[in-house]
Amino acid sequence: MADFNAIAQQFVQFYYQTFDGNRAGLAGLYRDQSMLTFETSSVQGVSAITEKLSALPFQKVQHQIATFDAQPSSGDGIVVLVTGALLVC
Known part of the structure; x- marks a missing residue:
């Protein structure tokens, strides 16, 4: 596999920049079997x-x-x- 750490770093940067600026832009990263848990709520x-x-x-x-x-x-x-912090503006 290519340098998985470099790929992960690029993914993390893209994901959180997109989340912070245009959450709808994240749709292409998910599949029908993908799950998201936020606080106590999970969706698939x-x-x-x-x-x-x-x-x-x-x-x-x-x-x-x-x-x-x-x-x-x-x-x-x-x-x-x-890991990190979520700052609500």
Whole structure:
């Protein structure tokens, strides 16, 4: 696999910049089997996830990434764990 850490870093940067500026732009990253958990609510599938993201109680937000770790997984996938802060503007 190519440098999975570099791929993960690019993904994390893209994901959070897009989340902070245009949440609807994240739809293409999800699949029907994808899941999103926010606080105590979990949803599955592209439409449910995009609905959840658009219905969040805040419109302006900024992520501050403290750390991220990545490791390769099966099927040329990468598992990414991100920690940090969510600043509601």
